[in-house]
Amino acid sequence: MTRANFSIEGGDPSSHKFDDDGRPKRTGTALTASAHIITAVIGSGVLSLAWAIAQLGWVAGPIALASFSIITWFTSTLLADCYRSTTGTRNYTYRDVVKSYLGGTKQTLCGIAQYTNLVGVTIGYSITTSISMVAIKRSHCFHKYGHEAGCHMSNNPYIMGFGVLQIIISQIPNFHELSILSIIAAVMSFAYSSIGIGLSIGKIAEGGHVETSLTGIPIGPNMSKIQKMWNTYSALGNIAFAYAFSNVLVEIQDTIKSGQPENVVMKKATLAGISVSTMFYMLCGILGYAAFGNNAPGNFLTGFGFYEPFWLVDIANVCIVVHLIGAYQVFCQPIYAFVEKWSNEKWPENKFITWEYSVCGLKLSFFRLIWRTLYVIFTTVLAMLFPFFNDFVGLLGAASFWPLTVYFPIEMYIARRKIPRFSFMWIWMQILSGICLVITLLSAAGSIEGLIRSLKTFKPFHSMS
Template structure:
């Protein structure tokens, strides 16, 4: 209401503002769905064939469906909590937790959310560089033959991605990302479809690939302990593939104001998760059918596919374009949190709050802020350096899945919904929700242990800033 009063006092056109005094939101079912698909169908899809190979024909698809249903259910609960009981908007996940739970849980939520978001942007820097290298390696294989290793450093490509993100990070806020998200969503469908097509072609070629109901069998190459760790890491990869709760509230905050606001978000969530799950099932199952127990950790850059080389190049180019946008979807909440906190403390400082309009060709008037430039540039540099230091794809993805799945996807949405709906303690609904949360906590802990074990093994041959593909 203070924002509304301020807008009126300044003589602004009230039709340009929403109920909270902020600029009118223009988000629709289509843009919200695009944002979610951009966030969900990310680098996680690339590791699903490997994850199914660890789990096998039975547990693999069951795990995919289970994570899908849990994510959908808890996302619906979270969408219900976007507005406080008094109707006030909450602009971030942390604000929703503060509104319904408060206390120490707000700090725990902030730690879990922002560390996960930072981790995801680091992970996307790693994945993008691997895809960029894969394009060059694919062309190299085409010219020199498959026997040539064609190995090259990832670092120049991580740096290139970082330079692009420094520019894109100057986009002021989440509300300006609609076009970028739509492009990224189209790209995610494109490379997933290419991957599916290549898998089907490989299956049609014939040839024997070894698969199993229980995944890669224990034997000379795999001890029972390694099998267990790989299984936990595979669950983490699947959990990460559905990670978007960290930005759900920010996506909902882009929707047009109206009585159907909450329903639009729920519908967008249902559509996006349904589409994502269909793609995941196809990519995971057909990828496993194509490669069997030797499925690579990243099925478009692990070079199970060599030809047609131009199609492999196109798929990896689509991954690069998609992750350019996805980095921003996950980075904007971090940017917004630091900038809003800085304005609260040092709002009178022109370096922090001063906006300077610039006219740019084809873009019109763009507001430039010095603090935004410096802080966001430093953030991108940080994620770029970390990506060059720790270029471990599958284990990194597994840890991110473990870190985000239970606290952000399950625990906080359930606890906030219980508080909002005033569900009595020890009632039937309360008990089964707590059981669901407890089971997911155990899974997250097991995944974390498995992924950490994988990282420890990777560190045995690790050399800083010398990652090669």
């Protein structure tokens, strides 16, 4: 049976086909876990980092990137240590870990934060993918008709096309079957980030004057003090969201094969994944700011124009599309697993829910087919209904950074290690958590302000590029 059907799985744990918990043998390695992490971390958020650094400047921008990288790595190692409970039993999801160490009430709060964020991310990815698809069409339009042509077109057909593809891919039973897809997606993220870096270097080499600053875009006729404040908060939110992958960390760790302790392998994968991600973030953000200065666009690939070399920008957008196809699955698989596990426990005798059928070597489930299809349709419709949904995603990302990336890992580690209250270790961990809470609140405020501005021009089902 699938992972979601673990409650009715059978098998001898001593068999070579099963792990110590009676589930089918896990096959994940540090390489596949790193690929999952890179796929989850290096999302379309990398494209906005030049804009974020333009808001913060040469000093605060790189410091913010480095700080979020270190914090995310540190708290991820704490979370990795909590995969197994103190009795040695496995925790299969983030919520299971929270329940094991902190109790049921906090498990509920964790679930709300985690799954709300995951749903928001999948909707945001639907929008972002369609924008990249349209960008390819527009670049050819500009190339054919000239740079003055508007070449505007609706994103909706491309959102629907992405949804149809995700309905098919969503039939992959669980996280354990996503390794190849994640590796391909990770390669794509390297590709479009490298293209952006290369184009930035080329633009810098061309010369020309671009205005940059140690403190970012200066206050003046085009930037009020209030707007500068909101943009700074929003920039912090973009950076925080760019590093958020804790909501799928436990699910990734649950794919690692037995043998070497899972937390040791996961820590290696986390260090590799975050190090690689930070390197690309720094290069894209810093070189993008150097290339465009204070006029850095929200998507720095579009800043090179949809013009020349149009074919290279097209390749970058194709890579973004392929990457987000895989990233969508990485973020929605925990949602699928949660609903299917709950359904199995609620109706264990219902054959519609529990039975699987083998078709040409593939395991198919009518329940999985119907419910996952409905979920993809739901995210697709919302992506078309709210063309500014990225503002919601920014808010969700900011709101989830503190509880999922910082608060719960720290509190669970304190509970696991039985760290005394008001000891040195306890105090500095609480200080770190408090600082991150303040940053999250400020980032959320910036996202809310952007959402209010977007609502002023809101038109349902009117998403245009």
